[in-house]
Amino acid sequence: MIEVTRIQAIPSTPYAIDLSWEVRPTFDPLEDYSFTVLRSESVGGPFTRISGPIVFPAAFLFRDNQVNAFSKIRAYRYRIRVTGPTGDTLEFGSRTREERARTGEIGSVGIEAEPDRIVLAMNRRFELLLRAKVGRPVMVLSRMTFGQYCENYDAELQKHLRADCRQCWGTNFAGGYYSPVLAWLRVNPKPKGIRRTEIGEVHPAVSVAELGRFPPLKPGDLLVERENVRWHVGTVQTTEKRRAASRQIAQISQLEAGRVELQIPVAFPQGHIFVPEPALRPRMDLTSLTGARRIIESGG
């Protein structure tokens, strides 16, 4: 059985907590396992399933958008359930393998501190703005940094034995990148620059991408535009205030011709991309508001 580590729960908007987790590097085929997110409103449980089975190479990410930050965001506790090839299951929480062997406790993961509600509200507004106005849809390929080793990777030598590997695309982990996740980004116009090298002038296309907290970007990830222009993520700046995630700003550079990552198959959703409207919660009773206006207008 594989081992889940580093479960994190980070509130990103008033109605969303973003979960992520990792697995200890293994030679087990990860596609034999599925992951389910469990949630409770108390440390002691009971824990109930809030996600469908998440099957590798889907990214180990889940946005819980059934939360209410205004009342009980502190109370939410999470676990990850792993289902193995024979249907056997094991749950993981805050305890390490050693701790659970010693105490028999799984533990659970919650958010670490009360989030700043103003930041959460700003994040939500920014995400809406990206979807509705300034952003464009981009497929994000999250680079694997843990998981099942590529068969061409020698763990003892800690060396990859082949160049231009199509099993891992140079990441050392089987598959290389998780399944693409659709995200809305603002890509700033390319600043132009010319670099002189031994082979002549190159025109590196570098730019800056801005997005909300989800999906989390890291150096080495890839961004694929609808026109199949591909970008390599360099540094990522994340503004985080009192454990409330905020927007991400990434330096990106366009993949040059000949790079093996250009051959990674990425299916872009065709046609009109459905823009899911984040659940709107009425702040006030609109019928009574209309009633009130009517009273004012009629001079009452």
Ligand SMILES: [Zn+2]
């Ligand atoms: Zn490889």
